[in-house]
Amino acid sequence: MRWILYIFVFLILLLLAGYLFPREVSLERSIYIDKPPQTIFPYVNDYRKFNSWSPWRHIDPAMEYKYSGPETGVGATMSWHGENSNEGSGTQTIIASTPDSTVLNKLNFGDGSEASAEFRLMPQNGGTQVVWSFNTDTGGGPRERWMGLAIKKMVGESYEQGLAKLKQLMESSTKTEGANKEETNDTSNSVSDIPSDVDDAMGGGPQGVQSEMQNQQQEEAGETPENEEQKENQP
Secondary structure, three states: OHHHHHHHHHHHHHHHHHHHOOOEEEEEEEEEEOOOHHHHHHHOOEHHHHOOOOOOOOOOOOOEEEEEOOOEOOOOEEEEEOOOOOOOEEEEEEEEEEOOOEEEEEEEEOOOOEEEEEEEEEEEOOEEEEEEEEEEEOOOOHHHHHHHHHHHHHHHHHHHHHHHHHHHHHHHHHHHHHHHHHHHOOOOOOOOOOOHHHHHHHOOOOOOOHHHHHHHHHHHOOOOHHHHHHHHHOO
16 A cells, blocks of 8 residues: 555645746747748738638637638637537737837637747848747646646747748749749749749648538639739630
């Protein structure tokens, strides 16, 4: 029976060790993108565009997203809800936005916990150093502090994946622009920073997800006449 006592003591010590960890979880990840801040900013200041590179967008194909408030900037809100989903539910709202510089988000999760996330765009060598930070208070209990370790690891990995997707999305436009210039041989026309493949990614989402596709189709309904004309002229 002594081994039961040992296990009990071990669990008590393990629980108390949680008080050695900070109750606040803070982290940040960064990446360099060879695009100016004004090109990247719309993709962190608009939740519909954010979902074109979000690391969580395709984890749960059945996840439902709803958008409310203004489309961009302060007050823009995105909510998510998934049945039987590890991603749970919650809302995210932009509470501060400085053009081409910073965007601060407040997150409310389905369990009542809150967090903040911030994007900082810093010009560097003709491109941008993008910093994505996260902060939350896990609470004063030892169990919550232990959970904070797992949260820090999971969020950190997701941020790295998301920033890599953003970099790929942004820098792919450079190649597309160059190909379009060579094909048309018309240097007098300006080239958009956002190519058609990026616009296609905006509607992202697996086929059959009716709720999300409807949201994205409404967004795509704003296609310009120029885009429609190009589609009609394609063989």
